[in-house]
Amino acid sequence: MTTKKKRIVYFIEIIIGVVLCVLMIYKSFHLSQVDIDLARFASDYIGYNDGKWSVSSGAIESEDNIVLLYGPYETIKPGSYSVTLDYYSDSKMTCRLFSAERGEFIHASDFYLSPNNNQVTYNFYVTQSIYDLEIRIVDYSGDESFSLTGATIKSTAHVMRVLLFTWIAISLLVNYFAFSKYYKNNRKAVLCLLGIAFIGTLSYMFPGIAPGHDFPYHILRIEGIADGLKSGQFPVRIHSVFMDGFGYPNGIFYGDLFLYVPAVLRIIGFSINTSYKLYVFLVSLLTAYTTYYMGRRIFKNDTTALVVALSYVTASYRIVDVFVRSAVGEYTALAFYPIVAVAIWQLYIGKDSERNYNSISLTLAIGMLGLLYTHVLSTEMVCIVLVALAISQYKKTFTKNVLLTYAKAVGIFIALGLAFIVPFLDYYMRVATEIKATNGSVKLIQSRGAYIADLFAVFRDFYGEGEDYVVYRMQITPGLVFMAVLLVAVYLLIAKKATKEIKYLTIFTLILLFISSNLFPWNKLAFASKFFNIFAQIQYPWRYIGIAMVFLAILLGLILEYFVENEFYSEKIYAVIIAMALVSTALFIGSAEDNATGVTKYYDTAQLDRGAGAIGYGEYLIEGTDTSDLFGINLYKGDLSAIDIPKYNYPYYKAFDDSGNELAISNGINNRICVSVESSYNGDVTVKFVEPIIWRIAEVISLLCAIGLILFYKRKVIGRK
Numbered sequence: 001m002t003t004k005k006k007r008i009v010y011f012i013e014i015i016i017g018v019v020l021c022v023l024m025i026y027k028s029f030h031l032s033q034v035d036i037d038l039a040r041f042a043s044d045y046i047g048y049n050d051g052k053w054s055v056s057s058g059a060i061e062s063e064d065n066i067v068l069l070y071g072p073y074e075t076i077k078p079g080s081y082s083v084t085l086d087y088y089s090d091s092k093m094t095c096r097l098f099s100a101e102r103g104e105f106i107h108a109s110d111f112y113l114s115p116n117n118n119q120v121t122y123n124f125y126v127t128q129s130i131y132d133l134e135i136r137i138v139d140y141s142g143d144e145s146f147s148l149t150g151a152t153i154k155s156t157a158h159v160m161r162v163l164l165f166t167w168i169a170i171s172l173l174v175n176y177f178a179f180s181k182y183y184k185n186n187r188k189a190v191l192c193l194l195g196i197a198f199i200g201t202l203s204y205m206f207p208g209i210a211p212g213h214d215f216p217y218h219i220l221r222i223e224g225i226a227d228g229l230k231s232g233q234f235p236v237r238i239h240s241v242f243m244d245g246f247g248y249p250n251g252i253f254y255g256d257l258f259l260y261v262p263a264v265l266r267i268i269g270f271s272i273n274t275s276y277k278l279y280v281f282l283v284s285l286l287t288a289y290t291t292y293y294m295g296r297r298i299f300k301n302d303t304t305a306l307v308v309a310l311s312y313v314t315a316s317y318r319i320v321d322v323f324v325r326s327a328v329g330e331y332t333a334l335a336f337y338p339i340v341a342v343a344i345w346q347l348y349i350g351k352d353s354e355r356n357y358n359s360i361s362l363t364l365a366i367g368m369l370g371l372l373y374t375h376v377l378s379t380e381m382v383c384i385v386l387v388a389l390a391i392s393q394y395k396k397t398f399t400k401n402v403l404l405t406y407a408k409a410v411g412i413f414i415a416l417g418l419a420f421i422v423p424f425l426d427y428y429m430r431v432a433t434e435i436k437a438t439n440g441s442v443k444l445i446q447s448r449g450a451y452i453a454d455l456f457a458v459f460r461d462f463y464g465e466g467e468d469y470v471v472y473r474m475q476i477t478p479g480l481v482f483m484a485v486l487l488v489a490v491y492l493l494i495a496k497k498a499t500k501e502i503k504y505l506t507i508f509t510l511i512l513l514f515i516s517s518n519l520f521p522w523n524k525l526a527f528a529s530k531f532f533n534i535f536a537q538i539q540y541p542w543r544y545i546g547i548a549m550v551f552l553a554i555l556l557g558l559i560l561e562y563f564v565e566n567e568f569y570s571e572k573i574y575a576v577i578i579a580m581a582l583v584s585t586a587l588f589i590g591s592a593e594d595n596a597t598g599v600t601k602y603y604d605t606a607q608l609d610r611g612a613g614a615i616g617y618g619e620y621l622i623e624g625t626d627t628s629d630l631f632g633i634n635l636y637k638g639d640l641s642a643i644d645i646p647k648y649n650y651p652y653y654k655a656f657d658d659s660g661n662e663l664a665i666s667n668g669i670n671n672r673i674c675v676s677v678e679s680s681y682n683g684d685v686t687v688k689f690v691e692p693i694i695w696r697i698a699e700v701i702s703l704l705c706a707i708g709l710i711l712f713y714k715r716k717v718i719g720r721k
Contacts, residue, residue: 013171024160036151041071054147069137080125080158086150098134111606116244116630122606158269193288200284200313203592208599212326216614223605225263257373272602287335294338299557312553314581316479329375336370337550357405365412415705422698435619443536449518450476450542463595480584482552509551516544622671643675644668658683
């Protein structure tokens with residue numbers, strides 16, 4: 001495209017962007033708010049007294065859930081809004097936004113009024129004018145005490161922010177596809193990778209989300225980061241939305257670097273649905289790219305690399321991870337396995353003339369850092385496999401260049417990982433968590449391992465659980481393509497036609513699949529030694545299938561090369577693999593639609609379970625915490641007043657009075673923060689989490705090292721040109 005045309009495109013993009021920016025700023029300064037007169041509500045069961053609607057437990061005899069309260073039939077124009085309710089309830093209540101005439105134009109779902117809070121805010125938007133907007137308190141059973149003391153509807157600038165962000169994203173994409181030299185030189189690869197990512201996300205191409213096993217926990221992690229960023233925290237260490245505001249240290253114990261992407265989308269104004277689905281697509285795209293990168297570096301063939309990427313992204317184990325389990329940390333970690341694999345391949349198997357030890361160190365460190373900042377268990381598992389690989393190649397491992405390569409990789413890993421490692425180790429040693437309390441117990445996980453039949457059950461229903469009973473199990477297999485690859489590799493091995501690389505990878509894959517199975521003596525080893533019991537912390541042996549998939553992906557490329565070199569169906573083999581991957585995907589989409597129970601359109605945090613149900617086993621809770629006790633502030637009078645704050649007493653919380661004086665904190669009832677103040681004090685108490693200086697130093701070191709590496713890499717690239 002000519003320079004003149006570029007300038008025209010840029011001019012149009014900038015003008016539209018500026019207009020949207022001005023409109024957004026204007027909207028932000030002209031927000032409307034309606035404080036609703038509660039007398040405009042109505043009820044068939046209770047009365048309105050003293051400026052509020054109230055009902056006591058048992059006051060209404062009813063076996064069926066009823067609409068307790070409804071109104072005020074408000075008129076609102078198209079746009080984005082928030083509704084805020086002030087209330088009291090002694091159990092969880094449900095609220096619904098309703099219009100008898102234009103309900104389909106209200107983009108909202110049922111949200112919850114927690115008994116542990118007295119106010120809730122819910123964001124929604126409407127696409128056509130609504131003339132009879134109702135706020136309904138629904139599903140009342142007669143067993144709850146409830147009062148509504150205030151209601152407000154306020155317009156927001158969310159829609160304008162979303163429009164501006166969307167326009168910026170579209171402009172960047174247009175510029176990339178129209179002007180980028182990289183795209184022009186790699187058009188086929190770029191379009192194919194986008195297509196692979198699209199195929200890998202197809203099962204979410206319908207309204208709403210069918211929540212997987214871990215969806216409530218991981219989606220609340222995203223909401224926790226967004227909430228923390230809005231309150232001025234960075235990085236967000238304690239996620240305050242968990243446990244109805246009591247907090248949970250996800251940002252310390254669980255790598256969440258990449259979850260800042262959907263969290264920022266939420267802050268911009270995108271719904272939970274859109275933010276999460278975009279994240280799934282971006283992770284699929286990243287996974288496709290890293291696998292393609294691995295294929296290009298190993299096989300030097302674009303078509304082979306793309307077929308390997310398609311097979312890996314659509315592999316059954318990964319698809320189940322994404323859509324059935326909603327295992328956000330693990331399926332994100334799968335994107336970094338290929339990067340680690342590239343480094344190890346080049347270190348041990350690649351040609352000497354192509355072996356750049358500094359580059360290998362950096363590649364290995366980046367792959368491991370990706371794992372650290374997404375999924376600690378995957379990091380531990382890969383470390384175990386790397387040790388086994390190094391030992392199996394001991395003659396090469398214990399050479400100067402290889403040992404130096406590992407040393408440099410470890411150094412880079414530690415330097416860039418300090419931002420996570422230091423807080424993690426600090427809290428792990430300092431806080432008596434539930435996970436530490438149970439570490440000494442023997443983990444009996446063998447029965448959860450994959451059955452041999454599971455590995456070959458490539459056509460069974462994808463949905464189910466990961467526990468013992470085979471009839472209830474989800475699909476636990478690398479999938480159709482990779483199991484076919486394994487059978488071919490085993491045949492070549494038995495027929496003595498396999499290359500050295502195929503032999504090695506086949507044997508290692510079989511070992512990994514054996515470790516992932518219920519045949520591996522997990523229980524015996526756990527009983528035999530505390531050291532081996534540590535390895536059983538992974539909960540499910542079949543997690544090792546994810547690592548086996550990388551070996552199978554490389555095996556696929558090697559077998560494709562073998563078929564081409566021996567002219568054995570060389571023209572058709574690629575088409576066969578692509579067809580198998582697409583058939584497997586189509587089967588899953590059908591299964592997903594058949595099992596799409598509980599599909600919900602998630603818009604805002606108030607729709608989510610923010611109590612104990614979202615944290616599973618509660619591994620990061622302070623030992624002995626009663627998760628059923630999430631009620632508000634307790635005040636104890638004496639010479640000093642002791643105030644129990646509704647926050648768990650994790651280290652590094654600080655309390656201040658109105659004058660900025662720090663107040664003493666101790667452990668209160670049920671591990672809450674207990675603040676001591678003078679009995680005569682009459683003011684506010686502010687409690688906030690303050691990172692220790694050692695954490696900040698670690699973060700600065702990691703940031704400076706990351707910047708240094710980027711500058712070093714840029715200078716190296718420029719030097720090559």
